[in-house]
Amino acid sequence: MIWKVVLLLIISWVTVGAWVFPPPTPVIDNPEVFRIIYFHFPMAITTVVAYGLGMFYSIKYLSERNMKYDLREVASARLGTIFCVLAAVSGSIFAKNTWGSYWNWDPRETSIFMLLLVYGAYFALRSAVSDPDQRANLSAVYSIFGFVAAIFFIFIMPRIMPGLHPGAPKPTGGSEGSIITFNLETASVLIPSCLAYIGVFIWMKNLTVDITELGKGNKGV
Amino acid sequence: MATSSSGSATKAISLFLKDIKSEFRTRYAINAIAMFAVVTVFAISFAIKGTGLSTELQASLLWIVIYFSSLSGLAQSFVKEEESKTAMALRLYAPAEVIFAGKLLFNLVLLFGLNLITIPLFAIFISFEVASYPLFFAILLIGSTGLAVVTTFVAAIISKASVKGALFAVLSFPLILPLLVEAISGTKKAMTDGIAFGAARMEIQVLLSYLVIMVVLSFLLFEAVWND
Numbered sequence: 001m002i003w004k005v006v007l008l009l010i011i012s013w014v015t016v017g018a019w020v021f022p023p024p025t026p027v028i029d030n031p032e033v034f035r036i037i038y039f040h041f042p043m044a045i046t047t048v049v050a051y052g053l054g055m056f057y058s059i060k061y062l063s064e065r066n067m068k069y070d071l072r073e074v075a076s077a078r079l080g081t082i083f084c085v086l087a088a089v090s091g092s093i094f095a096k097n098t099w100g101s102y103w104n105w106d107p108r109e110t111s112i113f114m115l116l117l118v119y120g121a122y123f124a125l126r127s128a129v130s131d132p133d134q135r136a137n138l139s140a141v142y143s144i145f146g147f148v149a150a151i152f153f154i155f156i157m158p159r160i161m162p163g164l165h166p167g168a169p170k171p172t173g174g175s176e177g178s179i180i181t182f183n184l185e186t187a188s189v190l191i192p193s194c195l196a197y198i199g200v201f202i203w204m205k206n207l208t209v210d211i212t213e214l215g216k217g218n219k220g221v
Numbered sequence: 222m223a224t225s226s227s228g229s230a231t232k233a234i235s236l237f238l239k240d241i242k243s244e245f246r247t248r249y250a251i252n253a254i255a256m257f258a259v260v261t262v263f264a265i266s267f268a269i270k271g272t273g274l275s276t277e278l279q280a281s282l283l284w285i286v287i288y289f290s291s292l293s294g295l296a297q298s299f300v301k302e303e304e305s306k307t308a309m310a311l312r313l314y315a316p317a318e319v320i321f322a323g324k325l326l327f328n329l330v331l332l333f334g335l336n337l338i339t340i341p342l343f344a345i346f347i348s349f350e351v352a353s354y355p356l357f358f359a360i361l362l363i364g365s366t367g368l369a370v371v372t373t374f375v376a377a378i379i380s381k382a383s384v385k386g387a388l389f390a391v392l393s394f395p396l397i398l399p400l401l402v403e404a405i406s407g408t409k410k411a412m413t414d415g416i417a418f419g420a421a422r423m424e425i426q427v428l429l430s431y432l433v434i435m436v437v438l439s440f441l442l443f444e445a446v447w448n449d
Contacts, residue, residue, distance in 0.1 A: 062445050110402075117395040124391045128382040137449045138378050141442045142392065145374070148438060149396050152431060157399075160423060 007203070010196040014038065017189035024186040033097040038189050040094055042197040043087035047115065048154060049198050050080030050205075055147040058140035068213075070136035074126070075208040077143065079201055081119050088112050107161040111153035118146035229322075232315040236323030240298075241330075250331060254294035258339045261286045266346035273348055280408035283343055284401055288368065290335055295372040296389040298324050299380035308380075317444035321373065325439075328369045328376075336365055349412075356418050357411035359425060364404035367432040371396045374439045377446045396435070403427045 018038040023031040054076035061069035091109070092102045103109060125142055129135040158165060244250055265282055274282070302308040311320055340361075343349045351357045375393040379385050407424035410416050 062442075114395060114398055117398065121392045121395050124388060125378070125382065128384050128388050130383060134381055134449065137445060138381055141445050142378060144442060145438055146395060148434060149399060149431075152399055152434070156427075160427075 003199070004203075007196060007199045010192045010199070014189055014193040014196055017185075018193070021185040021189065024190075030097065033094065036090055036094050038193050040087060040090040041190060042194045043083050043090055044112075045194045046197045046201050047080055047083040047087050047112075050076050050083055050201050051115065051119070051147055051150065053205075054080060055144055058143045061136060061140045062144075067132070067136060070132075070140065071209055071212055072205070073136075073140060073143065075205045075212070077119055077122060079204050079208070081116070081123075083197075083201065084112060084115050084119070088116070106165055107153075107158040108165045111150070111157060114153045115150050118150055122146060229315070229319045233319045233322040233326065236311070236315070236320065237326040237330075240323070240327040243301075244327075244331075250294035250297055251334070254290050254331065254335050255338055257290040257293045258286060258335060259342065261289065262339065262342045262346055269347065271348075276409050276412045279343075279347060279349055280405045280412060282347070283339070283349075283408060284364070284405050286339055286343075287332075287335065287365070288397060288401060290339065291332055291368055291372055292390055292393065294331060294335075295328050295369070296376055296379065296385065298328060298373060298376045300376070300385055303380045312448065317447040318440050320447060321377070321440060321443040324376075325369060325373045328373045329366065332365045332369045336361060351412055352414045353411045353416060353418060356416075356421055357408065359418075360404055360407035360411060360421070360428070363425065363428045363432055364400055364407075367400045367428065367435060368397060370432065370435045370439055371400070374435075374443065374446075377443060381446070381449070399431050400428065403431070 018035055023034045024037055054073050057069045057073035057076060060066075061073060091112070095104060095106075095109075096102045099106075122139060122143055126135055126139050129138055265286075299308070302311060314320075315323075372393055375389060375396070378392060379388050382388055403424045407421045407428070410421045410424070
């Protein structure tokens with residue numbers, strides 16, 4: 001119970017802090033736009049955490065063959081997809097206001113597109129297999145495959161391909177550092193925001209799992 | 222699992238030879254792949270009617286033709302074992318990794334055969350010129366091998382699912398996408414004049430590392446799909 005109160009406090013702090021402190025960059029024409037980073041970046045982090053947890057449960061399922069891991073895997077994947085869409089939408093709005101168009105095929109935009117494709121395929125696979133054990137097995141295998149392919153796109157490609165996000169090598173050579181100024185105020189909102197949304201994800205995942213398990217229990221009676 | 226490595230290799234090769242033999246009886250995959258390649262190349266050629274395409278378009282079209290032709294033929298490799306009820310015999314015959322190796326070998330040969338048809342057709346019907354042959358063939362080799370690994374694995378997954386045809390494209394595309402992106406970019410470089418082999422170093426590195434990851438994952442996870 002206590003951690004729900006803590007979560008409430010952190011979320012309130014993030015929501016207030018995101019609007020009260022000076023915007024995280026002083027250099028661009030319209031620095032106010034950069035406040036979206038407090039929500040865009042945590043969404044992306046939570047997506048990776050959710051899908052990563054999904055892959056962890058897939059491995060657990062394959063080694064122990066227990067349906068309760070399949071349940072957790074699909075809950076993580078569903079919520080991960082919600083966060084992935086939120087990251088894409090907030091990123092699109094951000095991109096329109098800083099780079100001029102909603103979608104630029106920057107390597108990170110490619111990676112989020114790739115993630116949505118992989119998990120779209122994952123849900124298509126789940127709906128195409130009728131036997132529950134077979135479905136759990138095949139989707140666990142595919143989710144490991146897909147997440148590893150996605151890791152390639154999330155952590156490797158944006159660092160070697162020229163792109164618009166911070167951290168990408170610039171065509172002129174060398175890696176330009178972050179364009180966000182990381183002073184204490186920015187960090188004191190951004191880091192709690194990441195933690196808070198990961199907390200929200202775990203809470204939602206536990207609720208989804210509980211509801212599904214309760215539903216199954218009732219059916220059995 | 223305790224079979225010696227030479228015994229496993231012999232079994233994989235005899236599975237490969239069995240697939241070749243049964244393929245030549247029906248010629249299903251060969252016909253499907255060859256017809257698909259011919260039809261798509263002709264359709265492109267007919268649409269552009271001799272007007273030159275940019276290297277970006279040529280490289281992308283080449284890989285789109287290779288990818289979709291391979292989809293039309295390679296999907297069958299495990300489905301036909303399940304349909305003719307021979308999968309169980311294969312399970313008794315050899316461990317899962319050996320089966321995967323044999324099937325992969327067959328699909329590799331099929332895919333290289335497809336390349337042998339597609340590349341000359343492309344060169345003739347779409348004014349297609351390669352500046353650096355070593356680079357072009359290196360990219361083609363690594364890209365096709367990766368394509369064969371992923372499609373063989375996805376073919377094993379869909380052989381257990383109820384709707385097979387559409388699912389194969391849906392499942393394989395996200396896993397192929399990194400390969401396609403890099404292969405197209407590398408092929409484009411191979412078609413640009415005055416470019417050294419080293420200019421596409423990044424593409425080759427990415428393709429190779431992705432290929433290694435996919436090979437390792439397939440051999441690790443195949444048993445879970447196959448023996449279930």
